[in-house]
Amino acid sequence: MVSADPRLVRAYLRLVRFYPPGPRREELLDTLLECAPPDRRRPALSEVVNLVRHGSRARLGRPRSRGIVVLALLIAAAAGFVGSCAASRLGLEAVGSLPVGAEAAEINETVFPGLTVWGGGDAEKIVTQGDGEGVEYGYAVSWVKSTPATRDVAAYTAAARARLEAAGWRITAVDPPLDETDMVGANPADRAEGFTAERGALVLHFTDYLYPGAPWYDGDGNATYTIWHRQPGWVTGVAWLAALLTAALAWLLTGWMSRRVQSDLGAALGVTGAICCLLGILPAALLALPGGGAADETASPYWQGLVYLGAGPALLAGMLAALMVAVVFVVKPPAPLARALRHATGSAGRLRHRPGLLAALVAAAALVAGLGLYRSDTRPAAAGFCTPDVPSGVVDPPSAHLSYRSRILIEPATEAEDRNLIEAAFRRGFGGGYTFSWTTTPGFTDAYCAGGRVAPGVKETLPYYWDIDLASPGLFAGMAHEVSGMPGIVAVQHLPAGS
Template sequence: MNDLVTSSTTADRRLLRAYRRLLRAYPPGPRRDELLDTLVECAPPGRRRPTLREVVNLIRHGSRARLGRPKSRGIVVLTLFVALAGGCLGAGAANWLGWHAVEPLPTGAEAAGISATVFPGLQVWGGGEAPGVVSQSDGEGIEYGYAVSWVKHTAATRDVAAYTAGVRARLEAAGWTVTGVDPALDETDVVGANAADRVESFTATRGALGIRFNDYYWAGRPAYDGDGNATYFLWQEPPSWLKTVTWLGFPPGAFLAWLLTGWASRRLEPNPGMSAPAAIGAILAVLCVVPATLLTLVSDGRADETAGPTWQGLGFALWTPAVLFGVLAALLLFIAAVQRPPRRLPQWRRQAAQVLDVMRRRPRAAVALVTVASLVTGLGLYALVIEQLRPGSCTPTVPAGIVDPPSARTSDQARVFIDRQATEDQRNLAQAAIWRGLGGSPSFAGDPRAPGFLSPYCARGRVDSAVAEKLPSHWSVELASPGLFAGLAAEMMAMPGVVAVQHVPD
């Protein structure tokens, strides 16, 4: 032993530091010191760094030792798959963070300049900000977050072919490159088609920006339905570095998953009855992530110009699988953590015994403590009944006019409130105006007893039934992009019976 100590103290310090770093592959414990002494003793005089063979062997056997089951090969295979799932989640997290570093859509003078190029001299609604990536409405892929801008039809925009040609010419003069022109509208086999209907669309790019222009004219429509509009979609395409950043997240995710799986395996090894359920849970966790990742990578996800290859939104495509994986992983880690009692459990038991002993020796103090606890509990229950459960515990607040708080700046949710005394014709006209203002999928809430009717008025508590009967009915509206709220509000506040239009924060 003295020779070993002497060898360790006389060895080259660089060699010692290198061995100590490599031995971190092994789980903490006396095994590290034993291996260090052996390695130093076997090293020839003058060696300054480990050999490649030593590096490979120490990492391989150290990683294997962290799994804590020397007789099992299945644990190695399972851990490799868990590490693969962890790496996929790490890549997804890096992708999500990378998208948050992408430049936002143009605002201010730059955005106004684009609108002036597309729609010179017209009142333009929409624009604003948008998230980098959003899920497609059918849930089949992802698309770049876009801002929609639109104008009501004028005599000029109703001449669809001429106006679209003018927009293309102005954009090309401003440095945009037209990348695609849609074919002419063909309604040959459409029953009831109107030969006067016209649609023109094209796509253009400038730098990292993409734009899609559409001009729809539906001839013969009644005024309340509208005869179409002219719009453009603006989005930011991903930068060239996003793919690299995405896959840089794979190694740390895989390494962390490997370490946690090894820790759980060592903790569960003394309890064979828990090993099989834990393995099944780990397999289910892997199945939550790996197939979804493979499907994301092999599919380009393109459906139209605003859609992007699915891997470019890996962090968004893996959101639901990541939640399921996290729930299963947290459960397994919790089971592993409670296999052994906490180190302080005996101390907590002694402290609890001391408290009980004091209460037995001082009954008055015990009675006082129970009385105080009962009083606090009673007051809590009373407050719950008064503030939450009693009818009339909430006084509803009815919005008025246009309500657009700063917290709703990037929200695509809105509500339109209409007086309960409004006629059926007024409600129909208001709903038609929602569609004209590019508010999609409006759902109407008119029954005060229906679930969700009171949510815009009271976050907590209950509304008296007589009061609820007088509250305005409302539509929940999903906007194609957050900046469309101003146009929706302008369209709706001109309708009879509408009392408020509210931009709802996320």
């Protein structure tokens, strides 16, 4: 090796690592140093581009194939997208809570000065959309009952905008006029106005509704604001970094597999598996392309396509990728692994030429491990009957503070009219779906005995109940306030998630 500036040597050493391991690296390094002018301190830009380009290509092997380059690029893009999604989702967990305490009180006073505000609080970072087909950023809803001030929709909305702007919020969108053209029985006097504002990483969507023709028990409207986190800039940076790293790793792994499996069968397996992986991931990546429309409370992360298309294709892609890597390991183990097997068993050489036997051993080991982890519920069925646990009053344990599940229990003898009034009360400002259960509903007693049996005649005495999905966890207190004290009410429960 000729004498050269140490800085140049170190730079060339880093660049030749783009080539796969082997004597080619040393040959390139010697050639580069011999051809470098005596006064050169760093590689020329053309040299950097050339070495990166040809080194990355050499990683893929198959010098006569151009298709491997296209395939590797697509695999790297798909892997980069998945890595970016994972980093973005994990990064959101490090984002602080939605406004609570003094911060929430300040926003409430800005938007609804002097009014009693229900809702607010924190929420999960990501929640399932109401139709179950995707995900969106978790949000908190705050609302006030209709008042003479809020009934002047245009004036109250304009005043709320002005107050928020004075408090440092930036108005980013204004809702289009209310259009009820296709609604049966629409009232021309109905009004709704709203806007979207941002401050830092927080996004707020305000709406004021007025339905003057609504029945008294439904109320003639309300005013609400929904608040959520926009993905902070540092999370975006982490997602891009993860995308680059996983794309590079996928490129290197693709090259490693391509160089090791040179047979036509191996190539066909690799191409087939890679195409299946791409079909499972790239459509979701295309859905991540930015679209138009103003942000509202249904704002979703860019990676929601993975959820919208279903986890099945992405999981299948991951399983196929893992299977392809495992096949390469079995058919042609890396030298360090082969040496370790030879040292441990003395029979790695025989196994290497009998990949079917090695595969069978791996499968048997996986089966044994799976059986060891499998736990069958061998507990005998309870011979006796459980004692139903019937709550009373308002039940809101700390473990339920981020839960969207709630339940309202009523006496079985509650009059139909009173039931309708209770239903109207909890529907006024809480969103979400609900179901009603009584003695003939399958699983009715699960709410009291967690699957256990009750003694004959006890079921008929248990309260009926609604299971209600809240629009946001903080709305439970407002719902409890609305229905508590109404005829027939036994309990209002905030249920911990997963209970």
